[in-house]
Amino acid sequence: MAKDYSKLEKEDLLKVIEKIESRKKYGLIWDEEKTREKFEKESENALPVLKEIKGKEIKTEPVKPTNILIEGDNYHALSVLNYTHQGKVDVIYIDPPYNTGNKSWKYNNRYVEKDDAFKHSKFLSFMDKRIRLSKNLLSDNGIIVCAIDDYECQNVRHLFDDIFGEDNRLGTITVVHNPGGRQDDKYFATAHEYMLVYAKNKDLAKVGHLEISDKKLSEYKFEDKFGRYKLREFRRSGANSRPQDRPNLWYPIYIHPKTLDIQIGKKSGYVELLPIDPKRIKRVWRWNAKTLMDDEEKYIEVKKDGKNFTLYVKERLDDNKGQKPKTFWNESYYSSAVGTAELKNILGNHFKGEKIFDFPKSKFLVRDILEIISTPDSTILDFFAGSGTTGQAVLELNQNKKGNRNFILCTNNEGGICEEVCYPRVRSVIKGYTTPNDVKIGGLGGNLKYFKTAFIKTTISRDDMKIRITRECTEMLCLRESIFEEKKNKSDYRIFEQNGHIMAVYYALEREGLAELKKDLDKMNGDKILYCFTLDPLGLDKEDFEEWNNVSLEPIPQKILDIYEQIYEY
Ligand SMILES: C[S@@+](CC[C@H](N)C(=O)[O-])C[C@H]1O[C@@H](n2cnc3c(N)ncnc32)[C@H](O)[C@@H]1O
Secondary structure (H helix, E strand, O other), rough: OOHHHHHHOOHHHHHHHHHHHOOOOOOOOOOOOOOOOOOOOOHHHEEEEEEHHHHHHHOOEEEEEEEEEEEEEHHHHHHHHHOOOOEEEEEEEEEEOOOOOOOOOOOOEEOOOOOOOOOHHHHHHHHHHHHHHOOEEEEEEEEEEEEOOOOOOHHHHHHHHHHHHHHHHEEEEEOOOOOOOOOOOOOOOOOOOEEEEEEOOOOOOOOOOOOOOOOHHHOOOOOOEEEEEEEEEEEEOOOOOOOOOHHHOOOOEEEOOOOOEEOOOOOOOEEEEOOOOOOOEEEOOOOOHHHHHHHHOEEEEEEEOEEEEEEEEEHHHHHOOOOOOOEOOOHHHHHHHHHHHHHHHHOOOOOOOOOOOOOOOOOHHHHHHHHHHOOOOEEEEEEOOOOOOHHHHHHHHHHHOOOOOOOEEEOOHHHHHHHHHHHHHHHHHHEEEEOOOOEEEEEOEEEEEEEEEEEEEOOOOHHHHHHHHHHEEEEEEEHHOOOOOEEEEOOOOEEEEEEOEEEEEEOOOOOEEEEEEHHHHHHHOOOEEEEEEOOOOOOOOHHHOOOOOOEEEEOOOOOHHHHHHHHHOO
């Protein structure tokens, strides 16, 4: 029964309050007040929009999807994407700064040092806002992957549990990114980091498995009526392979010298075989005697060489094919060194002798995780894109596994990372490049548009702000509709078209120009959408659009402002 506090004396009430206050809370708390994020002057009291940098557009195959690179703080980029891409992103891969205190991450324009008492609070404030904004972008079956290492792993996992729900955690993958171990660590040489994988809704999310590489495939040299296989000795070797380790796996097997029939238990005319290795060391078999006898010639093969017999297990391709991806990834090509070498290969000619970037991921690692969680038409977002590994991984995945995945990359331009590394890297992968060793690598083809975040001051009158936003939001609308080719540019309106889809934007408060716009649209074939300016928060006046039957209508900018209102106070 609930306690009746109204009858308690003040002193008793104070005791109750003290008890409640001292109770340990489960979950994450951090000092939000002391770690408030301050943005640059230009983005203070301002709302973000995107501006295209036209000279940086790359277009080699107009029928392929348009990929996007956004230069700017990802908080602003994610705000814009909350209007353009809500529910439209299938996969998010991020590799945020790890907050190691080694000049790896700036918060409020200052490096966060190792001994900063608020370092974890700062990191959590920073990540919390961004992860929440990005969750709105995920489609219902969307999946997010976050790379992280030991410094912040427990905090980030709690944060993701909070935001996505513990039930939607699909896995925590350990990745061996530094097989030799970090030798300057004091006690243990760190050799691994993590990928946290969460679904927006685990019942709708699909996780596939990796296709076996051609190199691995070629190891399955043999074939029988069950399919392809490779051979492994039935006698164990290495750790835990001695009879004292596994007594039940030490037993004699009897083999018929002609028919190669196998039996357990002595039989006349059969040869006894024990698991003793060439150095005469006693080992054990891989399976116990019962499992061996249950095999119906699917997995065990006996080979005879003169008077010697060897037993093998057939490792079947089909068994490996359907296997779920494991939570431990240790292929040598997942190491950070492979990421660094790849970047040098692509951009080494521009950065002769200089260090290009400290933290590129291996493209194979990003490619493999994306292969498992994306479909051939996925939209993939990386809002800590750094050197652009995710862009390259998506382009290569489309090439190798056939697909039309498209990417949205966002990174700030710290140390020129966006303009001087990420952009040239993606351009090189699309168009081709020459390595420092003079090897020519062909381009994969593709399209890219480069945007920068820009700002509209909120200190002007509300109506003026609406007019400014409408004028300045055209690129955002193009992005929202994926329609970029400009067909007409008049003072009151602009028309864009792409692959049979048409979008018009009407900017004027007066409606006279609508008749001319309608005439232009009537001459065009395809599905049509009109974004039309209005100051009325309730939407467009139907009377202005009689006979516009084949055009969908969207009032602007109220919907943009509604979304920004949830993100910013203005
Ligand atoms: C660990 S790196 C990512 C490396 C990337 N996965 C790669 O393979 O190149 C993190 C990147 O995020 C960028 N970054 C940090 N804070 C950011 C922010 N608030 N907005 C956008 N980018 C940011 C940094 O400049 C850095 O390049």
